[in-house]
Amino acid sequence: MALYGAPVEYALHTLLNLCLAPADIPHSAKDLAEFQQLPVPFMRKLLTQLQRADLVRAGKGVRGGWMLARAPEDISVLAVADAAQGGRHRVFECKNVRARCVLWGDGTPPPSAVSGTCEIHAVMLKAEKELRKSLAAQSLADIAARVNSKTGGASSVVIKGWFNDRFATRRDHKQGAIDE
């Protein structure tokens, strides 16, 4: 099983869409769900989780909806992954196996055998640090720039157009809460 599952992938694509969509107007959960062909309740749950991590913010009413809560440069892939998984997932969960050894019998292991961090756990913690450092060094803005570079800027133009159209339709129809 992978460390980061589907919620992380959807969260990153959704935030990337918000990053490429017009930044000065809010976007409804319905539009964001439709754009990525996801069920609206799933998108709402995802946005709520991202909101708790201060990655998106929501406004209410006709002019309401979802926007990035920070500049894309200040949203790291690591922050999105942690938020989408509802907390930090570990590379390795130490069960302190060193405390279960025939040498200690059924009793308590001597403090010298279980003090400090287990050397195996320490190796895993170091590797996890490298993984997180790499994810922390990449922002939404970095990814958006590469996507735009790959498509000669077409991605941004097309995505901006789609979300602008949606926003105009919603405004014209004077619907209720934009995030419905």
Add this chain to the structure above:
Amino acid sequence: MALYGAPVEYALHTLLNLCLAPADIPHSAKDLAEFQQLPVPFMRKLLTQLQRADLVRAGKGVRGGWMLARAPEDISVLAVADAAQGGRHRVFECKNVRARCVLWGDGTPPPSAVSGTCEIHAVMLKAEKELRKSLAAQSLADIAARVNSKTGGASSVVIKGWFNDRFATRRDHKQGAIDE
């Protein structure tokens, strides 16, 4: 859920025990299981997986049993983790979400939109590479040296003594297959 589960932790401790135990005599699955207070069938399964990855080797008969298949310097934590999990576990499993977008309707996305590696996946692959590089740089010998250094060499002495006693008992009783 963590990327590396209990089998990885048990595999690393078992190989570390083999590394600290006398290297010139074989050790039974029963002894290795008892030492770490694990069920024998679990230990047999673990050793078979480690054998498939060429990390341990087995001999048969009274002088048979399990030994490291390579020098501890040549067994990386990464190799043990992959072997114990029955293959490489990924940091991120890309579901190619970029292919599911309202812009492509129900049809096939244009090749330009799905060619090459997705930029989100690329970030994850880079982070996974850092994680694996860190784990590949650490060997059983490195961990054993740190454990010995922490205990002033006592770990090695005590573990060697326990496994030597077991081997002597088995030899004296002329039991059948040593790995029973």
